[in-house]
Amino acid sequence: MPRLLAAMTCLALLPAVALAQAPFTQADIATAARLRDAALADNGAYDIVASLTTEVGPRLAGSAGDKRAVAWAQRMLIELGLSNVRLQPVMVPHWERGRIEARVTAPFPQTLVATALGGSIGTDEAGIEAEVVRFDNIAELRAAAKEQVAGRIVYLGQRTERSNTSAGYLGTVYNRVSGPSIAASLDARALVIRSVGTSNDRIAHTGALSYDNNAPRIPAAALSNPDADLLERMLATGKPVRLFLKMGARELPYEQSANLIAEVPGTDLEDEVVLIGAHLDSWDLGTGAIDDGTGVAIAAETAALIARSGAKTRRTIRVVLFASEEYVVAGGAAYARLPEDEIGRHVVALEADAGADHVLALDSRVPEGKRGVVESIAGVLAPLRIELGKNESYGGADISGLMAGGVPALSLRQDWTNYLDAHHSPNDNLDKVDRVRLNQVVAAYVATVYLAAQAEGGFGRIDPPERTKPTTSGTRQ
Ligand SMILES: [Zn+2]
Structure with a gap:
């Protein structure tokens, strides 16, 4: 009998041990699934891209459109009910075609x-x-x-x-x-x-x-x-x-622009930040719908959906709409220059800058020991036909500075098949955005970001990635 008792004790202990190491509670998973499904029926992101492309249009860094975009974004983030909406001033290059x-x-x-x-x-x-x-x-x-x-x-x-x-x-x-x-x-x-x-x-x-x-x-x-x-x-x-x-073509003097920051405050871990980034600037040829109006919309609507749902997150969710990504990544560089203790508060970062098409996989760059957390998140994304991807993500241009500082990244890898048809061209306009596909992207982001803000033990710290996006970052300043 002692052996049976011992076996029973072991069985009784097993789930407790497993639960102690689980990154998420059952309630977390259920809330993430509820947010995911609500996002599939939400056209909020589409409405945001429609507003940006209609009311602002082209917004090349340093241009008058860029200044209008900053004012538009500030208004939009406040109207969405996000907290602590503020500007981080950034000096940006002003090139004219x-x-x-x-x-x-x-x-x-x-x-x-x-x-x-x-x-x-x-x-x-x-x-x-x-x-x-x-x-x-x-x-x-x-x-x-x-x-x-x-x-x-x-x-x-x-x-x-x-x-x-x-x-x-x-x-x-x-x-x-x-x-x-x-x-x-x-x-x-x-x-x-x-x-x-x-x-x-x-x-x-x-x-x-x-x-x-x-x-x-x-x-x-x-x-x-x-x-x-x-x-x-x-x-x-x-x-x-x-x-x-x-x-x-010519270069004009630098102009003032800004990174826009808005938050959904956390509860017991409110000092810790889960960042969702996108860039507010665009090239001047089209109206910047897929690059990166949809990223702006995905980031803002993800935070807004969580805020509106009433689901409190442990960590603070922070939206950052970066200035001047296209030319010199001025906004991303300025953000990465925040004081070290501020950067140290970032638990994980995501960047939305790959258009409007559906998400295929959840990639990451986290320490190997944290892959289990990513696998758990991917499980909630499976009904969206999203696979667990690779742990080799380079994150994105705007968050590369954070990653160089050791901040891990989660990347919802979108389908690029048609992305480069309109990218950086006069054809980058709202007609390229499909509501149903965009809703799937937001659904993926909202579940991922919610869970990232809940994950027990966070995501650790990474070694800076070797590969970076071929941008002109730092070459002109
Ligand atoms: Zn872009």
């Missing part, structure tokens, strides 16, 4: 649809006319001899592959970011690239370049995909192809 004229002058004169890369210098009044030399990508360009390139306009023709992850983007974005200075170091006069984008519409996709301080600055622009095809057909004839390029 100006007009562009791009045309083939020989062998078959035609006007091309092009746009300046963000941060590019302009040409002088006379413009530039030179023969085009084609390379596929920066690796080929790097291997070129100076005499192949000097005095010419370099064209990089690599096509962005359609993918449901960011792989296609990462395959070509360095042509845009690093191409101008590599071409300049070989004495090229200008650079044009095939747009980093998957649309075959006659629209060009912009995005930031990063000038290397050790090379001269040359003008750089992107061609629409159909115009890149056209140029390549001309190059394929073997006849010299000459391009004329005139650009009015």
Whole structure:
């Protein structure tokens, strides 16, 4: 009998031991599921993107639209019933696109649809006319001899592959970011690239370049995909192809902007912060619906749903709408410069900056010992057809500064299949946002953020990730 008694005692103890280590109570899981299901029937995020794209529209850092966006966001966060709405002032660069004229002058004169890369210098009044030399990508360009390139306009023709992850983007974005200075170091006069984008519409996709301080600055622009095809057909004839390029792009003095901060205060762990970030600025060509109006809406509506539900969270949920992500990640950098004890209060961070399409997986970057917490959260997301992803997330540009300081990240990885059709282009408008898919994203965020704010023992601290997004962060200040 003693053996049986011992066995019974062990059985009785087992659930207690398991519960003591469980990151969530049954009540936490039930509340998260309730919030998730409520979000599926909520169109609040769509209404926020509709308001932002209609009432503000383009909001390039430093522009008048940027200032209107800050005022709009402050009003929106207050109207949603969030607490402690405040501004963190940030000085942001102010670049102006100006007009562009791009045309083939020989062998078959035609006007091309092009746009300046963000941060590019302009040409002088006379413009530039030179023969085009084609390379596929920066690796080929790097291997070129100076005499192949000097005095010419370099064209990089690599096509962005359609993918449901960011792989296609990462395959070509360095042509845009690093191409101008590599071409300049070989004495090229200008650079044009095939747009980093998957649309075959006659629209060009912009995005930031990063000038290397050790090379001269040359003008750089992107061609629409159909115009890149056209140029390549001309190059394929073997006849010299000459391009004329005139650009009015210019840099203006820095302007004041702001990160917007709003909270749902926590209870017994209110000093600890779960951060949801998105960026308020956008490029100037479209109205910034999917980049990053939807991120703004996802972050704000997630917090608002939790606040409205009356479900109290242990930790404070903090929404941060970052200034000037697109060009130099000025807002993210300013936020990461908050005092160390303030940064130390961040338990985990999430960033919404991948459009409006549905979430496929919950990725993370947490210490291995905390993977169980992420698995428990993924269990609540399973009815949304969301899988447990990888523990290799780079988080996002705006939270990369926090992650460098050891803050773990949770990442709801969205479907990228169609994201790069409109990304950074005149086609980035509200018609690209589907309410049902956006509701699924908000449902995923609301359950994840709620549970992150409840998780017993938090998420620990990480070693800073090695890989970072190719941005121009820090290159200009
Ligand atoms: Zn973005």
